[in-house]
Amino acid sequence: PPKEQPAPPINFLSFIYSMGTSALMYLGEPVGQGAGEQAPSLSHAKEIIDVLTMLEAKTKGNLTGEEEALLEEMLYTLRIKFVEKAKAPKV
Template sequence: MAEVQTSTQAGALTQRFIEFVVMQAQQASLFLGRFPHPQTGKTEVHLEAARLFIDQLEMIREKTRGNLSPEEVEILKNVLSDLQMAFVQATNEAAAGGAAPAPETASAAPAPEVAASNAGDEESKKRFSKSYGS
């Protein structure tokens, strides 16, 4: 009976891992201008933010090497390949003037991770800490 519980738990973890990869890929796709921003309805290109999400997926692939199921490896490989190709295409379009990266505005503020990585000092990083209390 323990074998059934272990395989059920492994299946649930695989599903969560795939959902995580898909969520990261959706964020990268949003910043690559592949679909409209949910608040503005406009497609916007933010290459640095897209690069952040792609790099995070690449890091996950490296850090979990040898610990993923074949299905997880395949999904991660396909998602990364697709996003990297889309990033190259978006970069080429931006360089050609076809789709210039959207400027950072108050209505389309970068993700906290992006803003924190852009600000070099320790004080600016502190303002993005989360509080889970009252």
């Protein structure tokens, strides 16, 4: 069997990226190459958005510029997509 690659080290950037990717998947967005569309779960996406919002408040003033920018951009993207999905007509 092929050897499993070791996971990259966890840091704040990779954590935020991972959480954001999970939220995008819950919003029904295709994530990564060959990723199929998942049925949206707005409640799960909102929970992740709320956690990231809490982290933003709790880490204010303690992040690097890169970390702060990623968190702000991720939250902006997730909030916009959440509103789009919440307002979309149900099929």
